[in-house]
Amino acid sequence: MKTMQKVLVIGSKGMLGQELVQIFSEDKNFKVISWDRDEVDITNKKELQEKITELKPKLILNAVAYNAVDKCEEDEKEFELAKKVNGLAPGYLAEIAKKIGAIFVHYSTDYVFGKEMPKIPEPKGCTGSCGSCGLHENFEPEIGFDEEASPAPVNKYGESKLLGEQEVQKNGEKYYIVRLSKLFGKPAQSKDAKKSFFDVMLEVGKKNNPPAGGVKAVDEETSCFTYAPDLAQKTKEIIEAEKEFGIYHIVNSDACTWFEAVEELYAQAGLDTKIEPVSGDEFPRPAKRPYFSVLLNTKLNPLRSYKEALQEYLKSEKLIK
Numbered sequence: 186m187k188t189m190q191k192v193l194v195i196g197s198k199g200m201l202g203q204e205l206v207q208i209f210s211e212d213k214n215f216k217v218i219s220w221d222r223d224e225v226d227i228t229n230k231k232e233l234q235e236k237i238t239e240l241k242p243k244l245i246l247n248a249v250a251y252n253a254v255d256k257c258e259e260d261e262k263e264f265e266l267a268k269k270v271n272g273l274a275p276g277y278l279a280e281i282a283k284k285i286g287a288i289f290v291h292y293s294t295d296y297v298f299g300k301e302m303p304k305i306p307e308p309k310g311c312t313g314s315c316g317s318c319g320l321h322e323n324f325e326p327e328i329g330f331d332e333e334a335s336p337a338p339v340n341k342y343g344e345s346k347l348l349g350e351q352e353v354q355k356n357g358e359k360y361y362i363v364r365l366s367k368l369f370g371k372p373a374q375s376k377d378a379k380k381s382f383f384d385v386m387l388e389v390g391k392k393n394n395p396p397a398g399g400v401k402a403v404d405e406e407t408s409c410f411t412y413a414p415d416l417a418q419k420t421k422e423i424i425e426a427e428k429e430f431g432i433y434h435i436v437n438s439d440a441c442t443w444f445e446a447v448e449e450l451y452a453q454a455g456l457d458t459k460i461e462p463v464s465g466d467e468f469p470r471p472a473k474r475p476y477f478s479v480l481l482n483t484k485l486n487p488l489r490s491y492k493e494a495l496q497e498y499l500k501s502e503k504l505i506k
């Protein structure tokens with residue numbers, strides 16, 4: 186019989202953290218210890234070190250986040266906090282995990298990309314300078330950032346998350362850095378929890394159902410949605426399969442813009458609300474967003490489409506019949 190593995194989930198009341206707790210708790214081979222802000226401040230290295238060394242978990246999952254993208258763009262103090270929570274603290278955790286021989290999982294984001302567009306792959310045999318070699322016919326490559334692409338963020342939040350990746354790589358040993366994008370799922374349990382995009386747009390859509398008018402949605406920022414329970418499940422699979430340590434991209438399939446996602450949402454919810462595609466300039470925000478930040482998963486079996494996951498979410502939360 187396998188011995189029970191102690192798993193520490195930090196940020197356990199967050200949108201992702203609560204799903205990690207759920208998935209690992211369902212398996213008798215794991216004993217889950219859940220910490221959030223009340224149990225530990227991850228920016229306090231000494232406290233972290235003492236508490237984790239005493240607990241001696243075999244696996245540490247860090248689902249803590251500073252995610253006020255606009256606030257940290259404008260306010261220097263907030264940016265300092267973002268760098269501590271998203272940047273330095275993951276490095277402390279990686280170092281502690283190394284000392285006690287634990288596996289460490291840290292989550293990052295598509296926002297580490299965006300300054301440059303991804304490379305467009307050429308078909309095999311094409312020199313890249315032809316235009317008429319004939320090899321391009323029926324060649325439909327997936328376009329996006331793979332796990333090896335060089336990060337180049339467009340905003341300060343992205344910089345803080347990139348710092349986190351670098352600190353984990355510098356200080357860690359047995360680690361997984363898992364990038365995801367546009368997380369959705371049950372709202373977090375923590376007190377200041379933000380609603381995810383689909384919850385917000387569903388409310389807006391219901392209010393603006395005909396004849397009340399329509400809604401505008403940005404037809405830009407193409408990337409993939411990630412359903413929190415799917416990500417938690419895949420995290421467990423990586424651990425159990427003892428995949429090679431390193432960077433992974435875990436997102437649901439079917440990249441889309443915000444506008445396309447709202448179209449799908451309203452179709453599933455049976456709403457006739459009119460949706461107008463607009464450019465990002467219609468909703469000016471302090472922090473720039475990547476225009477295109479599709480993450481390509483080249484190392485794992487792909488996750489299902491976000492459309493299927495969305496339907497499961499809406500049904501499970503009784504938001505649709």
Ligand SMILES: NC(=O)c1ccc[n+]([C@@H]2O[C@H](COP(=O)([O-])OP(=O)(O)OC[C@H]3O[C@@H](n4cnc5c(N)ncnc54)[C@H](OP(=O)(O)O)[C@@H]3O)[C@@H](O)[C@H]2O)c1
Pocket residue numbers: 195196197198199200201202221222225226227228247248249250251252270291292293294295365366367368369373375376377378
């Ligand atoms: N949400 C997205 O769309 C998205 C996109 C890409 C990547 N990600 C990444 O996915 C991971 C999970 O994000 P999430 O959206 O699930 O986060 P979340 O719902 O905001 O949860 C984060 C949790 O961490 C806690 N926390 C914050 N600062 C802490 C500190 N100093 N010490 C201890 N706990 C602290 C929060 O408590 P309070 O609520 O009290 O602050 C909250 O319970 C993060 O790495 C995030 O960067 C998220």
